[in-house]
Amino acid sequence: xxxxxxxxxxxxxxxxTIFLFFLVFLVIPLLSIFLVSFTGEPINLPGxxxxxxxxxxxxxxxxxxxxxxxxxxxxxxxxxxxxxxxxKLSMGVAIxxxxxxxxxxxxxxxxxxxxxxxxxxxxxxxxxxxxxISSYAFTLMFGQTGWVNHIWRAFGGEGVLFEIQxxxxxxxxQIFFFFPYALWPMVAAFKTSNSNLEEASQNLGAKGWxxxxxxxxxxxxxGIVSSMLLVFTISFSDFGTPIMMAPKNLNxxxxxAYREIAGFFNWSGSAILTVxxxxxAAFFFWMQRLVVRGKEYxxxxxxxSRVKPVAxxxxxxxxxxxxxxVMMVPILAVGSIFLSSIATTWGYQAxxxxxxLDHYVTIFSRSSQNILNSLILASGALILSxxxxxxxxxxxxxxxxxxxxxxxxxxxxxxxIALGIALIQTFNTPPxxxxxxAAILIIAYTIRRMPYMIRSTMGTMMAIRKEIEEAAxxxxxxxxxxxxxxxxxxxxxxxxxxxxxxxxxxxxxxSISILMAPTDWAPMSLAVxxxxxxxxxxxxxxxxxxxxxxxxxxxxxxxxITRDPLY
Amino acid sequence: xxxxAIRHLYKEFDxxxxxxxxxxxIEEGEFFALLGPSGCGKTTTMRCIAGFESPTSGTIEIGGxxxxxxxxxxxxxxMVSQSYALFPHMTVFExxxxxxxxxxxxxxxxxxxxxVLAGMLNRKLGRVNRETEEKVQNYLKLVELSHLGDRLPxxxxxxxxxxxxxxxxxxxxxxxxxMDEPLxxxxxxxxxxxxxxxxxxxxxxxxxxxFVTHDQEEAMSMADxxxxxxxxxxxxxxxxSGLYSHPAHSFVADFVGSSNILRGEVFPADExxxxxxxxxxxxRLRSDSRREKGEAMVLIRPESLTLLSSAxxxxxxxxxxxxxxxxxAYFGAKVRYGVDLGPFALQVxxxxxxxxxxxxxxxxxxxxxxxxxxxxx
Numbered sequence: 001x002x003x004x005x006x007x008x009x010x011x012x013x014x015x016x017t018i019f020l021f022f023l024v025f026l027v028i029p030l031l032s033i034f035l036v037s038f039t040g041e042p043i044n045l046p047g048x049x050x051x052x053x054x055x056x057x058x059x060x061x062x063x064x065x066x067x068x069x070x071x072x073x074x075x076x077x078x079x080x081x082x083x084x085x086x087x088k089l090s091m092g093v094a095i096x097x098x099x100x101x102x103x104x105x106x107x108x109x110x111x112x113x114x115x116x117x118x119x120x121x122x123x124x125x126x127x128x129x130x131x132x133i134s135s136y137a138f139t140l141m142f143g144q145t146g147w148v149n150h151i152w153r154a155f156g157g158e159g160v161l162f163e164i165q166x167x168x169x170x171x172x173x174q175i176f177f178f179f180p181y182a183l184w185p186m187v188a189a190f191k192t193s194n195s196n197l198e199e200a201s202q203n204l205g206a207k208g209w210x211x212x213x214x215x216x217x218x219x220x221x222x223g224i225v226s227s228m229l230l231v232f233t234i235s236f237s238d239f240g241t242p243i244m245m246a247p248k249n250l251n252x253x254x255x256x257a258y259r260e261i262a263g264f265f266n267w268s269g270s271a272i273l274t275v276x277x278x279x280x281a282a283f284f285f286w287m288q289r290l291v292v293r294g295k296e297y298x299x300x301x302x303x304x305s306r307v308k309p310v311a312x313x314x315x316x317x318x319x320x321x322x323x324x325x326v327m328m329v330p331i332l333a334v335g336s337i338f339l340s341s342i343a344t345t346w347g348y349q350a351x352x353x354x355x356x357l358d359h360y361v362t363i364f365s366r367s368s369q370n371i372l373n374s375l376i377l378a379s380g381a382l383i384l385s386x387x388x389x390x391x392x393x394x395x396x397x398x399x400x401x402x403x404x405x406x407x408x409x410x411x412x413x414x415x416x417i418a419l420g421i422a423l424i425q426t427f428n429t430p431p432x433x434x435x436x437x438a439a440i441l442i443i444a445y446t447i448r449r450m451p452y453m454i455r456s457t458m459g460t461m462m463a464i465r466k467e468i469e470e471a472a473x474x475x476x477x478x479x480x481x482x483x484x485x486x487x488x489x490x491x492x493x494x495x496x497x498x499x500x501x502x503x504x505x506x507x508x509x510x511s512i513s514i515l516m517a518p519t520d521w522a523p524m525s526l527a528v529x530x531x532x533x534x535x536x537x538x539x540x541x542x543x544x545x546x547x548x549x550x551x552x553x554x555x556x557x558x559x560x561i562t563r564d565p566l567y
Numbered sequence: 568x569x570x571x572a573i574r575h576l577y578k579e580f581d582x583x584x585x586x587x588x589x590x591x592x593i594e595e596g597e598f599f600a601l602l603g604p605s606g607c608g609k610t611t612t613m614r615c616i617a618g619f620e621s622p623t624s625g626t627i628e629i630g631g632x633x634x635x636x637x638x639x640x641x642x643x644x645x646m647v648s649q650s651y652a653l654f655p656h657m658t659v660f661e662x663x664x665x666x667x668x669x670x671x672x673x674x675x676x677x678x679x680x681x682x683v684l685a686g687m688l689n690r691k692l693g694r695v696n697r698e699t700e701e702k703v704q705n706y707l708k709l710v711e712l713s714h715l716g717d718r719l720p721x722x723x724x725x726x727x728x729x730x731x732x733x734x735x736x737x738x739x740x741x742x743x744x745x746m747d748e749p750l751x752x753x754x755x756x757x758x759x760x761x762x763x764x765x766x767x768x769x770x771x772x773x774x775x776x777x778f779v780t781h782d783q784e785e786a787m788s789m790a791d792x793x794x795x796x797x798x799x800x801x802x803x804x805x806x807x808s809g810l811y812s813h814p815a816h817s818f819v820a821d822f823v824g825s826s827n828i829l830r831g832e833v834f835p836a837d838e839x840x841x842x843x844x845x846x847x848x849x850x851r852l853r854s855d856s857r858r859e860k861g862e863a864m865v866l867i868r869p870e871s872l873t874l875l876s877s878a879x880x881x882x883x884x885x886x887x888x889x890x891x892x893x894x895x896a897y898f899g900a901k902v903r904y905g906v907d908l909g910p911f912a913l914q915v916x917x918x919x920x921x922x923x924x925x926x927x928x929x930x931x932x933x934x935x936x937x938x939x940x941x942x943x944x
Contacts, residue, residue: 469620471652473640475666475739476673484684485669489656 015395015404018388023444024432028277030424035275037275038065040268042425046432060280079269083276086161086236089167089252093174094232098224100175100326107319109190114320121240122327123184126177128551130508130525131240133544134177136532137333139164139244139341140541145347147336154350165247166207173241178234182227189223222291226374229288233281237415239511240536244532253277254417258515261421271425274418281358282413302311334548341541359542367527367543374523377438378506381445385502388446389453393461412451416511419448424516436518443508444516453498453504460494493561500558504551569628570775571616571743576625578611578799585611589625593743593777598769600790601780603824609779613745616777618642629742633846645736645774649748651728653720660716661733664695666739671699691876698785706734709768726757731763739774744769744776750785751833759865762789783823787811795815795819809867817944820866827867827913833858833943841938848910854941855887863944869903869916871940875933876926886941888934889912892926 032045037060041449047054072079076508107113108120126134142164149160162168217224242252257273261264294302341359343352363371394409395401411419423444427434434440464487472482515525522530525546569592578586588610593599601609612621616627618639634642651929653662672683686695693861707713710730720728729749736744749765750758766789769776780786786793787807794804795818803815812822817828831846835857844852844865890908902919904926905912915934926932 052760136679154721175669465650465652467648467650470639470655471646472654472665472669472733473646474617474646475735476637476640477665478640479671481672485665486654538790 014391015399015401017515018404019392019407021388022404022410025423026407026410029426030410033271033274033418033422035062035065035423036271038067040064040271042267042428043096044429045426047429049092050431057445069268078251079253079273079276081255082253082256083280084271085167085251086253089170089174089242090232093171093178093235093256094228096171096175097179097182097231098186098228100177101186101227102224103192103319104179104323104326105183105186107316107323107433108187108298108343111319113316113323115178115324118328119334121324122331123180125327125557126180126321128508128548129192129330129334129544130523130547131173131177131238131545132244132529133168133240134333135173135241135244135335136528136540136544137337138169138173140346141333142169143410147350157207159495165245167250169239169245170252174328176333177241178231178238179326181234185227185230186220186224189220189227202419216231220295225410226288227292229291232264232412233284233288236284237277237281237417239415239417240515241512243514251280254415254511257417257509261424262515267425270421274421276325277415278413278473279416282417285413330364335395335447336494337541337544337548340538341545343514343538349363349502350378359538360546362539363542363546365493367524370522370524370527370543371519371546374507374525377442377445377453377521377523378503380438380442380450381506382499382503384442384446384454386499389457390495391499392454393458397458397461398466398516400437408454408527411447411449411501416448416509417515419444435516437519440515441512441518441521444512445509446502448509448512449502450507453502455492456498456501460491463494464490466519497558497561500554504554504558507547507550569593569696570597570630571777572626572628573616574613574626574628576612576627577623578608578615578620579623579806582751584623585799586615589796589799589801589809591801591804593775593793595775596773598618598766598776598778598789598791599852600780600786602780602783602786602793602822603780603796604631608794608851609781609796610747612796613646613747613779616743616747617646620678624936643739643742644745645719645739645741646728646745647732647736647747647749649751651720651732651749651752652859653731653735654730655720657719659712659718659723660703660705660719662720662731663706663738664699664736664916666734667699667702670739685729687798702738709737709771710734710764718836725753726761730764733768737774742775744774746776746778748780749778750780751782756783765789776879786824794824797822814866814944817864817866818863818905820942820944825869825914827869827872829867829911830859831863833863833864842939842943845944846911848908850910851906851935852941853938855939856943856944858943866942867913867936867940869914870901871936872913872915873935874904874915874917874926876905878914886938888937890927890932890934892930892932894928895925897925904932906932908934920933937942 028045032043035043035045041061043058043061044054045058049055054502067322088273090229113119123135128135140146146160146164149157153159172420191200196475238260239253239254242255243258246252246255253273253276257270257277260270260273263267264550281344339352340346342357344354344356346352390409392404396405414422423440424435426432427440434443468486468490469479469482471488473479507524509523510525510529513523514529515528524543528543528547529538531537568667571591571593572587573591576586579898581666589608589612591599592613594883603609611620615622618634618637622635629643645873654665657665667684668686669680681775685699704713707716710733711728712727714729716900720731723731729752732749742852746765751763753761762785778790786808792804792806793810794821795802795810795845797818797930803810803819805813806816810823811821814823820826820828829846831852831933832846833854834843836842836853840857841853842856844854845863846852854865866927889909890905890906893907893912894905896903897919900919901916902925904915904917906915915933
């Protein structure tokens with residue numbers, strides 16, 4: 001095809017509009033916060049572009065840029081402790097999750113463990129809960145007055161099983177609520193690594209455990225390492241657990257950054273922490289990609305071979321019981337919240353004193369605005385995501401726009417708190433004073449969840465071969481009619497599944513909501529958070545159950561849509 | 568006057584020529600095959616006719632009308648592509664009815680438009696009129712799929728999908744039917760029966776058909792005429808038997824059927840028709856082809872050589888070559904021998920009669936060939 005001059009048709013204008021959207025709401029905020037980390041003062045980049053006075057102050061501030069902030073970071077301040085603690089936490093969680101998942105993944109992939117389907121369904125439970133609600137649930141179980149400790153004391157224990165407001169508490173919550181992220185990739189790794197080689201090893205006289213350690217594990221290695229790195233990034237970016245459970249003397253980087261901005265309005269500090277967070281998350285994300293790409297012999301060699309059941313009955317029973325135990329912890333957590341949501345009072349004994357539905361009445365009467373807010377905000381993010389994701393996929397796949405592909409995947413490596421801080425910094429002042437509006441909240445949600453939505457729409461768009469469109473044109477339809485009658489109906493399942501998932505994650509979203517939502521736009525998750533701070537535990541529980549119910553209902557709908565077997 | 572006429576067609580992709588001066592004339596009702604290896608430009612030619620590629624230069628006429636400037640959706644070319652490109656979300660019936668619905672959409676009133684669009688978005692909303700219903704049923708009957716109208720394409724076998732695509736293309740009664748490697752996704756047995764079926768339907772409907780394929784057997788067995796393409800150019804257009812017996816070029820000879828191609832020097836014969844050819848090793852062959860003196864390629868088909876054991880081959884004669892068996896390959900009905908003639912080797916096909924012993928490696932043999940079977944290219 002001949003090189004053409006840029007065409008100024010509707011689609012081109014649309015493409016530039018989307019570029020502009022990412023530029024204004026993603027690139028400029030990130031760039032600004034990066035500059036702020038050097039200047040120590042807020043910077044107004046959009047303003048600099050239109051107002052010469054703002055421009056000159058910006059230049060003035062930039063001329064004072066220094067490495068002072070970073071020097072104090074590495075000079076042994078609180079920040080360094082926070083970073084170090086966060087790294088320790090995430091590494092610990094990543095390693096422990098991998099160890100916890102190893103036997104389960106092996107059992108799923110290589111044995112005829114019973115109840116596999118049930119276990120697979122149970123493994124979705126941890127993912128429907130926002131982590132700060134999971135943390136709250138753990139407090140209901142393991143806190144001073146938690147039912148586990150009542151049982152513990154009934155059997156003669158002293159005080160509490162362990163202190164829940166501690167590093168250990170955070171680690172436990174993250175293990176039991178992040179393990180599904182690692183489990184399925186590891187199952188896949190075990191499935192694809194060739195079991196013929198194991199048979200060869202056994203055939204050569206190696207014992208079962210020796211084969212596992214020297215053949216099975218190394219072959220599944222890349223898959224395991226990659227999921228370990230994934231868990232690291234998730235744990236590092238997680239805000240809900242630390243904000244609920246970190247004791248005063250335990251600095252964690254996400255909490256520290258949140259306090260600097262929400263408590264003290266300290267731009268310098270929060271900017272530095274944001275930059276550090278993004279760099280760490282991006283680095284581990286990049287490492288994960290590298291592992292997956294580099295050593296593919298374990299993951300692509302050969303077709304998945306048939307499962308050869310492990311002969312040993314004892315091993316099988318052990319694995320089943322173990323899996324059941326891991327899966328039951330999150331279930332018990334949800335159960336605890338549910339029990340708390342229908343309890344008159346709970347805490348003096350292992351079980352509530354009485355049961356009531358009053359808390360639900362309360363949330364529907366007093367917090368109906370929060371419910372409504374959540375639904376409106378999530379719908380807004382859903383609509384914006386659908387529009388942007390659909391067109392981005394179209395531009396990337398049919399017009400080869402790699403720029404949009406890159407921009408739209410940046411949010412994958414930005415922790416929620418970091419994105420929130422960057423957006424607040426940029427949109428705090430005119431000309432684009434949006435902080436505190438529903439609009440910026442919706443945009444923040446949209447940008448944060450964009451990569452997942454785009455993955456879904458791109459997948460569907462790629463599955464629609466160009467030939468099908470051409471066939472429609474050949475049969476007499478114009479391009480537009482072909483798009484309406486053939487492409488659009490084929491994309492509907494992918495778009496709606498993606499849209500529902502965006503809706504779900506927005507309802508679940510913690511960090512952005514807590515950081516950015518103004519009082520009159522407080523969504524449900526923020527309401528739960530504030531109720532917990534105020535000590536209104538029972539209504540918090542009821543609201544949590546409502547969130548979980550919405551998430552579960554919508555996710556099952558999304559799954560139904562995507563599982564359409566016919567095409 | 569040709570029904571489809573392609574004149575001086577050139578096409579470049581990013582400056583790289585894909586078609587060079589393609590010139591084709593297809594008669595009305597003809598089954599015309601474009602044959603060539605992959606990348607030879609046959610699909611590009613077809614896509615230019617369908618309107619999915621715009622030629623760099625040249626004209627395309629269908630039924631005497633220049634269609635070069637008519638957009639793809641108004642060209643009246645029915646197309647069946649290699650992957651069939653059925654609409655996966657529509658039933659067989661809806662797939663076949665698509666073009667009728669589209670026509671109704673463009674030509675009908677507002678209510679027709681709404682009804683068609685609604686019907687494509689949700690099956691229950693669409694209403695099908697009697698006319699459409701009957702016509703679709705007729706075409707489904709034509710391809711023997713009347714009983715599968717309610718199935719989705721995903722529930723059909725490859726051969727059935729192929730027939731749906733055919734019915735879908737035929738129902739709009741196009742001026743030309745374009746088929747792009749329609750059989751290459753089917754297994755061999757199915758391919759053979761589909762060949763017969765496609766040819767039958769084409770004859771019944773009487774539609775001018777352009778059939779693109781890389782499979783010479785397919786082209787030869789189905790088409791009225793075949794155009795052989797290579798590197799963006801049309802090398803030869805002829806009937807299948809014409810191509811086989813009188814290839815105009817060594818590429819055609821080699822591509823169509825198996826062949827022995829030798830390089831030699833041609834001398835016009837002094838007396839009568841034909842020429843003498845001297846091939847390396849001072850071997851002299853008599854050919855009925857008449858050529859100017861000079862270097863040339865000579866084609867001898869393996870089956871036109873006769874193989875005699877040296878005992879049978881007493882006496883002298885024209886076009887006798889002596890050699891020895893180097894290898895034998897047994898194909899059931901025939902046996903192919905590789906015969907070593909010193910400076911070169913020839914492949915020879917013989918009919919195999921059961922019970923007869925095969926010749927062994929090293930056996931001395933004599934080859935003969937009729938002068939009319941020695942083709943100078």
